[in-house]
Amino acid sequence: MRLKKRSDYKRVYRCGVARKRAYFSFHIFQREGPARLGIVIQRRWGTAVKRNRMKRVIRETFRRNSELFTGMDIIVRPHEVCQGCEAEEVKRLLIKEFREAAGTEVKNEQGKSLSD
RNA sequence: GGAGAGGGCUAGGUGGUCGCGGAGGGAGACCCUUUCGAGGGUUCCUCUGAGGAAAGUCCGGACUCCACAGGGCAGGCCACUGGGGAAAUCCCAGCGGGGGUGACCUCGGGAAAGUGCCACAGAGAAUAGACCGCCGAUGGCUCCGCGGAUAUUUCCCGCGGGCACAGGUGACGGUGAAACGGUGGUGUAAGAGACCACCAGCGGCCUGGGCGACCAGGCCGGCUCGGUAAACCCUGGCCGGAGCAAGGCCAAGUAGAAAGGCAUCUGAGGGCUGCCCGUCCGAGCCUUUGGGUAGGCCGCGCAGAUGAAUGACCCCCCAGGACAGAAUCCGGCUUACAGGCCCUCUCCCUUA
RNA sequence: GGGAGCGUGGCGCAGUCGGUUAGCGCACUGGGUUGUGGUCCCAGGGGUCGCGGGUUCGAGUCCCGUCGCUCCUC
Numbered sequence A: 001m002r003l004k005k006r007s008d009y010k011r012v013y014r015c016g017v018a019r020k021r022a023y024f025s026f027h028i029f030q031r032e033g034p035a036r037l038g039i040v041i042q043r044r045w046g047t048a049v050k051r052n053r054m055k056r057v058i059r060e061t062f063r064r065n066s067e068l069f070t071g072m073d074i075i076v077r078p079h080e081v082c083q084g085c086e087a088e089e090v091k092r093l094l095i096k097e098f099r100e101a102a103g104t105e106v107k108n109e110q111g112k113s114l115s116d
Numbered sequence B: 001g002g003a004g005a006g007g008g009c010u011a012g013g014u015g016g017u018c019g020c021g022g023a024g025g026g027a028g029a030c031c032c033u034u035u036c037g038a039g040g041g042u043u044c045c046u047c048u049g050a051g052g053a054a055a056g057u058c059c060g061g062a063c064u065c066c067a068c069a070g071g072g073c074a075g076g077c078c079a080c081u082g083g084g085g086a087a088a089u090c091c092c093a094g095c096g097g098g099g100g101u102g103a104c105c106u107c108g109g110g111a112a113a114g115u116g117c118c119a120c121a122g123a124g125a126a127u128a129g130a131c132c133g134c135c136g137a138u139g140g141c142u143c144c145g146c147g148g149a150u151a152u153u154u155c156c157c158g159c160g161g162g163c164a165c166a167g168g169u170g171a172c173g174g175u176g177a178a179a180c181g182g183u184g185g186u187g188u189a190a191g192a193g194a195c196c197a198c199c200a201g202c203g204g205c206c207u208g209g210g211c212g213a214c215c216a217g218g219c220c221g222g223c224u225c226g227g228u229a230a231a232c233c234c235u236g237g238c239c240g241g242a243g244c245a246a247g248g249c250c251a252a253g254u255a256g257a258a259a260g261g262c263a264u265c266u267g268a269g270g271g272c273u274g275c276c277c278g279u280c281c282g283a284g285c286c287u288u289u290g291g292g293u294a295g296g297c298c299g300c301g302c303a304g305a306u307g308a309a310u311g312a313c314c315c316c317c318c319a320g321g322a323c324a325g326a327a328u329c330c331g332g333c334u335u336a337c338a339g340g341c342c343c344u345c346u347c348c349c350u351u352a
Numbered sequence C: 001g002g003g004a005g006c007g008u009g010g011c012g013c014a015g016u017c018g019g020u021u022a023g024c025g026c027a028c029u030g031g032g033u034u035g036u037g038g039u040c041c042c043a044g045g046g047g048u049c050g051c052g053g054g055u056u057c058g059a060g061u062c063c064c065g066u067c068g069c070u071c072c073u074c
Helices: A006-015 A048-064 A080-086 A089-103 A104-113
Strands: A015-018 A024-030 A034-037 A071-078
Touching: A006 A034, A006 A071, A024 A089, A034 A048, A048 A071, A048 A089, A071 A104
Parallel strands: A034 A071
Antiparallel strands: A015 A024, A024 A071
16 A cells, blocks of 8 residues: 555654665654555656656565565655666665664654654 | 668567556455445456657647737747648748758848947958058159250250159058959059950849749840848738636635735726727725645546556577656657668779 | 746856956965964966857857756645
8 A cells, every 4th residue: 555645644754753774764654554655756866767667666575575564654765876776686675774774663762742 | 892861660579477557347255334225445357558759848739717808019939932731940842052072961031221330450341432552644843964045044945854742543552250353454654344355243124934932045234232130120921918736616724814005986906918098897905924725526538647557577589678757638849869670862992 | 747047267246239358255375464373465376158059250148959956836
């Protein structure tokens, strides 16, 4: 599933946890229900073809490994260093960095601002 | 065989596994909502799913709104000819100038309606001829010499020389992007289209060809006329403005918030691109601060969404596979582009 | 998606009607002043005018194409 509404994005940005890694940035929000994904790529990142390919590879990885992401809303933002990567490389780096980012501390840090 | 010119086509393909957007169908199964009619989702089947440029937004339209848009000025765009086209900075064919050995490429109203500009250099930069220079035939000189008349001189006359005072003269004058037609001759005191021959260029007339731009030939004239309109401009033609974030509907919501200004029919303000006239609407309008929402549906398509769909892996073809992703839709232009294929044509070399 | 605007030394900007010295401030370098540094004074270096074509004798300026950036759009 995908994040569709502006209010969903706002909630993830305001109440979620931000993690910045070398190749991707993550915003993670713990939530009941199936996992939902949002991808943010600026226009300056590359041409429309490059942006579309990156989004497709990220969605493919999300679909293949959906058991990793259950119970959270995630916003992924690729950095400019990802532009030269092959698809297999993007997959490997995305899973690796997400496992680093989504440690156990996510649940602990989140709870207080959930009242919004 | 090599070099090149013009035009067209294609844009990896075939077969599998997993996955995505949309439309239609279902007799079944599951979940959610329910006003118990039904609606939505998942699953199953079928069909369909990016480009020649989708791009840049450079032109032109369709479409939508602005209270159907009148006149003048200003403004913008276009410009050889004939067709095509809804129109266009579009296409096809042709004409003329320039470039190329050639196939071909490129440019296109008017400089003789007027204005402006042409820096530096140069004598001179736009139709008036100045300066230096040349000549000084013809005049001029209280210049010099010789000769004639006279005994001699002045004076007078003639010849030769000088002066450069009148005057004559034009393109010779380090330049410059551009210099007042070019070459040769006649001619003259010196020269010059002053005259002659050829050539270049301009204008007018006539004849013939072509729908036309224009071309070919002949005659005549003045004897020569710079460049720039992607400077102002002139001539002819076209143009109301904004743009799908146009525009319409529904829902939610501040809030009928505060301050200042101008008005309430002798009329603020607004629309008709800017200004004026004219005309129409007209009781509220404008600016600033503060605040609210930035859901959904139509517009919207024989691909078609509204956080926005095409990807990953494997096999074969020896290997490689570019530029690049629809967002209202069409017709063009321009720009980017790996490799491959086809057609037509030109030049050079070799062989027959 | 649509509509406007801007690119000039390292930075921020001028550059008129197209004319030939591309200029100003800060910054940089050298020298002077001072016991030293700052301030101040003098001198100097540094420019593909975003890029590519075109018009013109001549383009930062005019025209066309292209690249990059910024702003507006209930």
